[in-house]
Amino acid sequence: MLHQSLRYKSLILTDFVINTVPFSVLVSSRSQALHTAVSQLYPPQLVLAPEPEKIYDFCLTVERKWAGWGRPYHVSAGQQHFRMTDSAQVVPVFEWGFNWCIASYQHQYLAIHAAVLERHGKALIMPAPPGSGKSTLCAAMMLEGWRLLSDEMCLVDLTDGSIVPCVRPVSLKNQSLKLVQSWYPSAQIRQITTGTTKGTVGYLLPLADSWQARGQTATAAWVVFPQYNVNQTQLQLSPISKADAFMHLANNSFNYAVLAEHGFNSLGRLTQQIQAYRLEYADIKQALSELSQLC
Amino acid sequence: MLNQLLLDFFIAPRKFIQSATPQQWTNFLQQAREHGLTARCYYVLQNLSLLQQVPLQVRQHGKSAAYYAEKQQHSLYFELQQLESLFANVDCPCLLLKGSAYRALALPVSFGRLFADIDILVPLDRIKLIRDKLFFFGFAEAAMSDYDRHYYQRWSHQNPPLRHYQRGTVIDLHHHIYPTASAKKIDISPLFQHAERLAGSAFSVPKAAHLFIHAAVHLFYQEETHKLIKDIIDLNDLLLETERQQQLDWLLQQADIMAVQSAVINACWVLAQVFNNSAARRQLSATALPPQRWVGRLVILMLQGSGFSAWGARQLWFIRGHGLKMRWQILLYHTLAKPTASSRGWLRRIYAAIKRG
Amino acid sequence: MDVNLGYAAWLAQKSTEIDTLELTFDDSSSVFFSLSDHTTCINVTSEPEIQEPNLD
Incomplete structure (x- = not known):
């Protein structure tokens, strides 16, 4: 059931992954600009479409919502909200969001x-x-x-x-x-x-x-x-x-x-x-x- | 429905890990983190010797969470040890409740289970004395409005949370397991009566059956659902523990004495439906009291329903829970007085700001 | 810490077992870790052989 709902979600949101090690991230975002920006920062072989046979360590959603006044972009990991931002700062806030995931869940190191x-x-x-x-x-x-x-x-x-x-x-x-x-x-x-x-x-x-x-x-x-x-x-x-x-x-x-x-x-x-x-x-x-x- | 993978895992871990696709593992990791259940999953797998059968990535995230849970275990023990001298001198039973009790007893339900505060139950006539002693031990209540303070004192079943000024530990000091504002009168004297003292400690813990009763009351007589999946998994594990300790019959007797049969029976009905829990089925057939199926169905809808039906069920549950928790006169007073009190405070602040210029 | 270790067993164990880990480095400086309260500190009685600053 959940699998279906995520598939449905992916019709609306563009999914891409950043295959960094030791942690990879699956990104759901409607913003083509974010994908373009990320493609400038990471080598092309690391920014890919999600592959069905891979497990991704973190999932980040960057979504434009009505709530938020001048900062309509919401960066979150599932239900856990990280930060809101305006479109100009989406890239650094996204990078900080990725850091936040790593910093919170890396106790195996x-x-x-x-x-x-x-x-x-x-x-x-x-x-x-x-x-x-x-x-x-x-x-x-x-x-x-x-x-x-x-x-x-x-x-x-x-x-x-x-x-x-x-x-x-x-x-x-x-x-x-x-x-x-x-x-x-x-x-x-x-x-x-x-x-x-x-x-x-x-x-x-x-x-x-x-x-x-x-x-x-x-x-x-x-x-x-x-x-x-x-x-x-x-x-x-x-x-x-x-x-x-x-x-x-x-x-x-x-x-x-x-x-x-x-x-x-x-x-x-x-x-x-x-x-x-x-x-x-x-x-x-x-x-x-x-x-x-x-x- | 957002919990489905987690629920599938806890219902049948072996089956789940055999069939989970990489995409499902990605979503599973995400859901487990959201609900703070990653470490719990890790220990379920460890106890079943299944860790080597899950993908390395999943195992490592599990291990990471397990380190965190291990730290919490130490923090709890250390904190309790700091409190020993205080509770040794209050001359009344002091019971650990919920997560602290599960952990102190090292019950399987506590393996990897996270908790935010330490719940302690003391007799009503001692709660003020103990609170005052805690002040001297560095614990303080957060600033709150007069209305909220009044609410806690008159209608709640606990003192406002007490936080240690340095260590940040939070103690919830209870005198009951259920709000005193309710029309429902739950007799908690058996909890004290049958509690068992922990060796070398001033603290006691309730019997397994009472731990189950408390968890069932918490879920079935209140409106909170934000930790529903965790609550349901707790209940399932606690009933299995009650069975292991051969207290199933005693559980039904105690539910009767304490006047909480409906919570216990409804919980058993849900556990039988969701987990096919045999102890739960046994309890249902051992009692003449029928479960309130609509109540159980609401819970299952909130757990497994689609977006709209789960939302609808949550709204109904919210109204039902509030209605149970407070007699209608108090509920009405609370509904009207709380906004009035806060708007009065707001107006006062504006007035003060204008006066300051 | 073992997940099977309950509070009472922890209390009993604390009174009998070694409570502090000590680690001495090859420059003979050392640090302590308290298993009881999880604090770390330098062993002030150890005297590391600090070399002269390498100025150039």
């Missing part, structure tokens, strides 16, 4: 709010709160040849401790959009939206190698806590104790508290195998060169 990049199979994890320059640094590193695993979600497999990629377009905000574009004129930044709750938001497309290796895990090797500081005359890269690193990682985790002793054990294993540093910098070029030497 220890999830840390961090950028993750890889070289020679080894992962560099950069946990940091917003405003620390993490996304900008992550974008620059990817454009310098590191493989991107994620710009904000470090997923640690609870069973084997490997770092699981979650490749998505890199969300850049405000000043960082201009900076990255000026440093790397060939960088492809799409769907720039002004006036969102987070200011101006745009998406840097991951390079082909990052997309291609989207299912390839890496081994955690370094944890660097970056802090951009305009007054920092000299770059500082200081080693920190593992116990400190452990505590900072735990504080930056989305679900360390939920996972309790499983989280403690998993994070313990990760911390055991990494070297941890604090990085304070004002000049991105210096930071890139320092990290390149370190790793």
Whole structure:
């Protein structure tokens, strides 16, 4: 019965899927504009019509409704409402909705709010709160040849401790959009939206190698806590104790508290195998060169 | 109808997983999340040793939800432990109810079952004392209008929810299992009388049959349906538990003593129809009291009907539930007084704003 | 935590079993996790061998 009702629904709504790993999403939307925008952000082999033989992890609906005054687009997962938006901001709100699904239902991994990049199979994890320059640094590193695993979600497999990629377009905000574009004129930044709750938001497309290796895990090797500081005359890269690193990682985790002793054990294993540093910098070029030497 | 896949799963898990298509699994995951039942499904599969037979993706989402449920289990135990010293000194039976009781007893119904608050039942003459003690333990009532406070005190069966200022835990302190505003007089003394003390604890828990009675009263004498599927699955599991503990005959006697036969019989009728529950069929044949089929049919329509019929059933259920919960004079007063009280508050705020300039 | 573990059994177990997990890293710093209240903290008595900052 339900199957029929969904089929009926699909006559009205256009369904498409984004086949990202480890989580895919089935999108129901009447907005052709959303499909076009998503096709700009994700490679064509990932944005497809739903395939009957596949299970999709999340379902998101983007629907125009009467209720909502100036923000008629409703983004929701089934009956669970996420947010309303006007047509100009549908793309970032959709991306946040996808993040919200992942952040709420990913306890099979220890999830840390961090950028993750890889070289020679080894992962560099950069946990940091917003405003620390993490996304900008992550974008620059990817454009310098590191493989991107994620710009904000470090997923640690609870069973084997490997770092699981979650490749998505890199969300850049405000000043960082201009900076990255000026440093790397060939960088492809799409769907720039002004006036969102987070200011101006745009998406840097991951390079082909990052997309291609989207299912390839890496081994955690370094944890660097970056802090951009305009007054920092000299770059500082200081080693920190593992116990400190452990505590900072735990504080930056989305679900360390939920996972309790499983989280403690998993994070313990990760911390055991990494070297941890604090990085304070004002000049991105210096930071890139320092990290390149370190790793 | 939005629950059909979930319901199919709980009715016959083995059959469901053998025939589910990938599309159905996609929808199943979605429905299970909406109803907070993912972890429950996970443990059903685990208990039947069926986990390896479901697709890896489904298993992983189940595991994710199970971690969350496991955390809740610890949070509940930790919270109860914090409350031990308080409840050890109140000199009256303090019963855990609903989810907290199922979990404390580790009944199969509690495996992966999520809950939002801790329900505790205490004698009416002790509720104020215990509430005041809870204030000293860091619990506070949320700000509410005078009308709502009056409503809780006079007609409800519980104190307004008490939330811990730091941990965020919410306690619902009850003195009854059913609103005192109702014309229906339910005798809850057997709950206290037969409650069993948990070893090493100040808390007690009702007998399995009483847990079933409480769940049946909650569903069949009230208007709420937003957790209908969860409520029905709970009832099914609780009746099986009552059967396991050989309390089926006693359940009918207790329903009679407490004056809740219709809730129990109607619940059994629905469980027999939906789950083909043999214990429910046995109860129906063991009692002279016939089920109110229209009541049971409304529930089944809300569960399985198409959009329009389910909607219609919900409206009827809403009116019926409110009518049962409150005597008509009180219902009328409540219907008129609540908007009046809130518009009075609204006017007062506007007036104050004008005065401020 | 085992799903079959009831509250009374949990209380009894708590009084007899080890309540804290400790993890010592190769720089000899260490952290504790309390199984009782699920808090994590640094072991302040452990003294990690912090190297000199690598300035250049």
